[in-house]
Amino acid sequence: RPADRAVHAGSCSAGGAAAAAAMCRSAAVLALSLALLSAAAAAWDLWALRALRCSFTEDCECGFAFGAGLECELAVTLVGQPLVRQQLMKGLRRFLEKRSPEKPLVMSFHGSTGTGKTFVSSMLVRHLFPEGLRSRHVHQFSPIVHFPHAEHVERYKENLKHWIQGNLTNCGRSVFLFEEMDKMHPGLIDVIMPFLGPSWVVYGTNYRKAIFIFISNAGGEQINEMTLDLWRAHRDREEISLQDMEAAISKAVFENPQSGFWKSGIINEHLIDFVVPFLPLKHHHVKQCVINELVQQGLEVRQGVVQEVADSIPYFPEEEKLFSSTGCKTVASRISFFFYDLI
Numbered sequence: 143r144p145a146d147r148a149v150h151a152g153s154c155s156a157g158g159a160a161a162a163a164a165m166c167r168s169a170a171v172l173a174l175s176l177a178l179l180s181a182a183a184a185a186w187d188l189w190a191l192r193a194l195r196c197s198f199t200e201d202c203e204c205g206f207a208f209g210a211g212l213e214c215e216l217a218v219t220l221v222g223q224p225l226v227r228q229q230l231m232k233g234l235r236r237f238l239e240k241r242s243p244e245k246p247l248v249m250s251f252h253g254s255t256g257t258g259k260t261f262v263s264s265m266l267v268r269h270l271f272p273e274g275l276r277s278r279h280v281h282q283f284s285p286i287v288h289f290p291h292a293e294h295v296e297r298y299k300e301n302l303k304h305w306i307q308g309n310l311t312n313c314g315r316s317v318f319l320f321e322e323m324d325k326m327h328p329g330l331i332d333v334i335m336p337f338l339g340p341s342w343v344v345y346g347t348n349y350r351k352a353i354f355i356f357i358s359n360a361g362g363e364q365i366n367e368m369t370l371d372l373w374r375a376h377r378d379r380e381e382i383s384l385q386d387m388e389a390a391i392s393k394a395v396f397e398n399p400q401s402g403f404w405k406s407g408i409i410n411e412h413l414i415d416f417v418v419p420f421l422p423l424k425h426h427h428v429k430q431c432v433i434n435e436l437v438q439q440g441l442e443v444r445q446g447v448v449q450e451v452a453d454s455i456p457y458f459p460e461e462e463k464l465f466s467s468t469g470c471k472t473v474a475s476r477i478s479f480f481f482y483d484l485i
């Protein structure tokens with residue numbers, strides 16, 4: 143019947159439109175998938191090509207350039223830290239002379255406040271990448287800034303892993319500075335473990351060329367005590383046994399729940415290549431810091447100012463008043479006070 147036919151025709155034409163629309167959708171989906179696939183293939187090709195080039199030519203240094211000036215700058219500007227110069231230069235030389243190192247370089251800086259840990263780490267990165275701390279291959283991490291909430295540790299673990307992996311994929315020569323390790327949530331640090339050893343695989347990059355530096359006050363007390371014992375035995379700080387100090391620091395940070403390395407596999411598995419102890423600074427070291435700072439600020443070096451600034455800083459232990467409680471940390475801020483006051 144005509145009406146039926148009309149209904150039928152209507153439904154048929156509606157069905158045809160729906161079928162056509164479905165066909166259009168499938169075609170669009172197919173086209174989009176093909177486009178995505180070819181884009182992914184192109185990206186993959188590029189990545190694989192880069193990976194291939196990196197593995198054959200070692201040509202993925204991302205602007206990394208270790209100059210000869212670090213040792214000299216350390217000798218001229220770093221005060222009272224014989225072990226730092228020695229350990230740092232030994233670690234770097236051994237690591238950088240290998241075209242294909244078997245594991246990343248892992249160093250750990252320990253010492254009480256104001257002894258030069260941050261000072262040395264920023265000097266070091268300036269000698270590795272011309273832009274220093276501003277280089278996009280130098281990555282600073284501070285648990286206080288990046289991971290402030292203890293209740294999110296599990297999420298932080300994932301974030302930290304992806305952050306390191308992403309940066310390493312981007313540049314195998316990346317430098318990671320982990321500051322304030324003593325504020326790190328317990329257990330979090332072990333997420334980094336696989337990246338520090340010899341057997342991790344990060345495709346498309348040679349992650350074994352990376353440098354990891356851990357910085358903390360943990361172990362500072364042990365360093366101070368050992369330096370004090372030496373002084374009481376009428377011996378010079380240059381005579382400190384690095385082995386004894388390393389053992390004392392490793393034990394202290396492993397056993398201290400507040401150290402960030404508490405019960406950490408990083409210590410147990412001996413993944414730290416160089417423990418770098420920063421010794422407490424004496425009165426004459428502080429004076430040298432004052433002189434350096436005056437020169438740096440383009441101010442006249444007046445002996446009166448040097449003495450006043452060094453005398454104004456608190457020293458420990460109570461009886462001998464031997465070491466500066468704040469190292470050279472407050473020197474710069476004190477200079478303006480004494481310099482302009484004494485003029």
Ligand SMILES: Nc1ncnc2c1ncn2[C@@H]1O[C@H](COP(=O)(O)OP(=O)(O)OP(=O)(O)O)[C@@H](O)[C@H]1O
Nearest residue numbers: 219220221254255256257258259260261431470471
């Ligand atoms: N051994 C040193 N030789 C020369 N200058 C130093 C030394 N130690 C500290 N200073 C001076 O004091 C400033 C503060 O030191 P720095 O920030 O490196 O201390 P830190 O050990 O990192 O302390 P904190 O543990 O509190 O972070 C430096 O910028 C530098 O000017």
